[in-house]
Amino acid sequence: MSEQRIQRRLAAILAADVVGYSRLMERDEASTLASLKARRKDVFEPLVAKHQGRVFKEIGDALLVEFGSAVNAVACAADLQQAMAATNAALPEEQQMVVRIGVNLGDVMIEGDDLYGDGVNIAARLEGLAEPGGVAISDSVHQHVRGRIGVDFIDRGKHEVKNIERPVHVWAWSPGKSQPSSAAGKASAIGDILENAVTFVV
Amino acid sequence: MSEQRIQRRLAAILAADVVGYSRLMERDEASTLASLKARRKDVFEPLVAKHQGRVFKEIGDALLVEFGSAVNAVACAADLQQAMAATNAALPEEQQMVVRIGVNLGDVMIEGDDLYGDGVNIAARLEGLAEPGGVAISDSVHQHVRGRIGVDFIDRGKHEVKNIERPVHVWAWSPGKSQPSSAAGKASAIGDILENAVTFVV
Numbered sequence: 001m002s003e004q005r006i007q008r009r010l011a012a013i014l015a016a017d018v019v020g021y022s023r024l025m026e027r028d029e030a031s032t033l034a035s036l037k038a039r040r041k042d043v044f045e046p047l048v049a050k051h052q053g054r055v056f057k058e059i060g061d062a063l064l065v066e067f068g069s070a071v072n073a074v075a076c077a078a079d080l081q082q083a084m085a086a087t088n089a090a091l092p093e094e095q096q097m098v099v100r101i102g103v104n105l106g107d108v109m110i111e112g113d114d115l116y117g118d119g120v121n122i123a124a125r126l127e128g129l130a131e132p133g134g135v136a137i138s139d140s141v142h143q144h145v146r147g148r149i150g151v152d153f154i155d156r157g158k159h160e161v162k163n164i165e166r167p168v169h170v171w172a173w174s175p176g177k178s179q180p181s182s183a184a185g186k187a188s189a190i191g192d193i194l195e196n197a198v199t200f201v202v
Numbered sequence: 203m204s205e206q207r208i209q210r211r212l213a214a215i216l217a218a219d220v221v222g223y224s225r226l227m228e229r230d231e232a233s234t235l236a237s238l239k240a241r242r243k244d245v246f247e248p249l250v251a252k253h254q255g256r257v258f259k260e261i262g263d264a265l266l267v268e269f270g271s272a273v274n275a276v277a278c279a280a281d282l283q284q285a286m287a288a289t290n291a292a293l294p295e296e297q298q299m300v301v302r303i304g305v306n307l308g309d310v311m312i313e314g315d316d317l318y319g320d321g322v323n324i325a326a327r328l329e330g331l332a333e334p335g336g337v338a339i340s341d342s343v344h345q346h347v348r349g350r351i352g353v354d355f356i357d358r359g360k361h362e363v364k365n366i367e368r369p370v371h372v373w374a375w376s377p378g379k380s381q382p383s384s385a386a387g388k389a390s391a392i393g394d395i396l397e398n399a400v401t402f403v404v
Contacts, residue, residue, distance in 0.1 A: 008271035010212040010307065010346075069210035070309045105212065107272045107346040140342055144212075144309040 012073035051076035102126025134174030214275035253278035304328025336376030
């Protein structure tokens with residue numbers, strides 16, 4: 001029962017990642033970095049603070065944020081995508097930046113300010129299953145937010161995801177009209193990085 | 203979106219209640235009360251502290267305890283029932299005291315030190331579905347504890363519970379050999395009290 005000695009807490013984990021970031025960087029490194037920094041400062045920081053989140057990891061263009069409430073995490077995800085869409089609408093196409101967001105709920109392991117475990121990894125995998133500009137959440141998150149925020153998620157069924165034993169039941173939402181799911185199922189770079197980190201740490 | 207202004211947090215809620223408490227009180231009020239106090243002090247307080255729980259409500263023979271981790275809450279529930287069984291084994295039958303325990307996970311509403319909402323009410327309903335001396339947990343709790351504590355829960359299927367819209371998927375465990383489920387489905391007095399409280403508060 002060495003598990004007993006591990007510090008754990010229930011947390012809602014939000015994972016966000018920029019769509020086509022490598023391609024953007026290849027095209028124009030300086031302006032892509034400037035744009036990423038501006039979005040973090042003007043969009044992410046104020047909305048994460050408003051919903052009482054805490055950024056616990058930044059990996060390149062990816063962010064991981066912890067919330068004490070699933071309702072707060074999903075409300076934040078929806079606000080973020082609406083704010084990103086509004087910001088993009090005012091810019092020429094080459095300056096637009098689109099993110100995917102995943103939200104999961106887990107009994108995660110704590111080490112200092114960092115969080116580990118399936119609860120975090122599945123958030124990153126959900127992010128990879130989201131539409132560009134959209135949000136994908138797990139069924140356990142959906143059970144806690146259903147009817148509690150002004151956003152309706154669509155049942156996307158169960159998905160096998162890399163290195164997670166059981167299929168993940170996914171619910172999805174995008175602002176405005178929903179998009180075809182051609183992008184769903186893409187490999188999640190942050191998911192791979194996290195799992196490497198976990199095999200190293202645990 | 204007035205929901206946004208409500209303070210919420212993810213919590214695992216443990217509800218415990220004495221089996222046949224009214225009958226015990228009727229038979230011998232003074233010794234039943236003394237026995238309840240002794241169990242709280244000698245069994246509940248040390249084990250709740252060990253697993254980092256916080257008692258947030260006492261209603262007669264019922265206790266509601268908050269945990270920041272589902273793993274801690276279920277480990278505490280299993281320890282409590284094992285300790286209660288060991289205490290009972292050393293006593294004559296008329297001094298024995300048996301409890302039911304339910305554990306649920308919820309994005310609960312906070313008001314001062316108190317917690318409210320479906321997440322709490324379902325914990326009380328699960329307690330009513332537990333075997334005497336056993337533990338019943340919701341599927342959302344089970345997803346977070348599966349394989350993480352040295353206790354295997356049995357799938358008891360979905361149950362309709364009073365004043366909760368969707369059926370609750372229940373998993374159950376009892377120390378030692380499992381008992382027939384004749385007591386499952388009894389009305390939960392604490393559930394009724396809590397729901398009255400909730401209609402008053404919300």
